[in-house]
Amino acid sequence: MSMVKTRFAPSPTGYLHIGGLRTALYNYLFAKKHGGIFALRIEDTDRNRYVPGAVESLLHVLEAMGLQHDEGPILTKEGLIEQKGSLGPYIQSERLSLYTKYAHELLERGLAYECFCSSERLESVRSQQGIAKLPTKYDRHCVTLSPEERTIKHTAGEPCVIRLKIPDGETTFDDLIRGRITIHNQEIDDQVLIKSDGFPTYHLANVIDDHLMEVTHVIRAEEWISSTPKHVLLYQAFEWDIPQFAHLPLILNPDRSKLSKRQGDVAVEDYLRKGYLPEALINFVALLGFNPKADQELYRLEELAELFDIEKVNKSGAVFMTDKLDWMNGQYIRTKTPEEITKLSQPFLKKAEIKAPEEILIKICTVEKERLVLLSDLVEKTRGYLILPTYQANLLVWKKSTKEDARLQLQNIIPVLEGFNNEITGSSALIEMALREYIEEKYLQNGNVLWPLRVALSGLSASPAPFELLWVLGKEESLRRIHKAITMLEE
């Protein structure tokens, strides 16, 4: 039994789809679980879809997500692409001669044939089949071409493709998730292997590379099930060992169709940009398809790798809803220190052009941490500490109190705060102790004092406790805000 090897083989589109993330993750987990190799291969055989910089950005997200591959293209410190591993190159556009070599081998052995049909002819064949309600497939017009006819067409410069000649019979493969799947070869089209521009199609390149790169387990999305028989036929034509297949259930839009751009954000980059943490995204997406334990929701990547079991992956698709992701993100934010959150929030604050001393930012994170769902939530929160939000005077009045009392309480608290020494103002716990003591001594009500104070300090109907606000804002700014509130209440 050779070593387990999986691969994530995306086409470089410029972003990583949520479904792609999960495919990459499951490949990674399966390889790690079995002490095997996780490879990355770039499937860029469609020159019409070429996106500059796409490989680099893919490498960046994968790294941000913590999914390190053992083989494949990697980014150097200088931002250049290098290859890691001995079975490369791992970028298909750099392997073109390989594909034509194998395609010609099939040609010589009579397992494939050249086809000169124009796309116009193919379209009209298909549309006629459509009208006749027949399955749409190539009519094998070129399969009987004689060598002489082919030579004539070649010398005339007619473009041509190479097609696989699908044999009679039926094709069966075993899927680790779904079991045995059989289909009649009549259902399979004579698949193009080499396009007229000389590039291979996915089917050919994928099979050749998986074999040459010694991939043992092909883990990919369910949308590939119907083309898997073609791949099996190719392996058989080359007389190669067939890898194990595992087709993952689809990730769905709320209407249960395949997750698509039209119905919301699908790029991992979008979610990162919104302020989701990589570990939350990984955790969430891992659970879209299986759950290692019945009563646990939070898993680290290493833990998932230990517990992963491909046979326990669900068969049915999973709707992508962000409610639970939001909750998870909050959970992960809470596991971080204020210093870590401060650091992670830098890009968001920078983008919003918010500047503040690190010391203040750390205090803000300390106090707001439990209230965060997204890292980006920190933007508005931080702004509130730097600039007092505008608010209505009657917000200062507690529901069980009056405007006059609110003003009185604020006025009375000023000397108390002024009396705080540096030791007290340096700790929200000490501030709380001192203020509660004050309230108790004067026989006051918490609400009468703390509500107007909190609103004066935050300008908000909902915020952290006044003690914490005081600690973050400092004595001077706090007093300034209280004076402002008193002025508002006097009007």
Place this chain on the structure above:
RNA sequence: GGCCCCAUCGUCUAACGGUUAGGACACGGGCUUUUCAAGCCUGUAAUCCGGGUUCGAUUCCCGGUGGGGUCACCA
């Protein structure tokens, strides 16, 4: 339409013949509380339908229904 795949609370899932069908998110109520958040307690909520097999089916089989995928010189 042909072929293929799938089917447990609104959503993500657990239960691989015997459970009061479990957990989580969301939602409702409560506790705590100056507000919000967090936390704790608690409530509502599901086996698509019909046949079999079996002493017994969420679970196995068949059929239906429903949903999805795929039918390119895209991956």
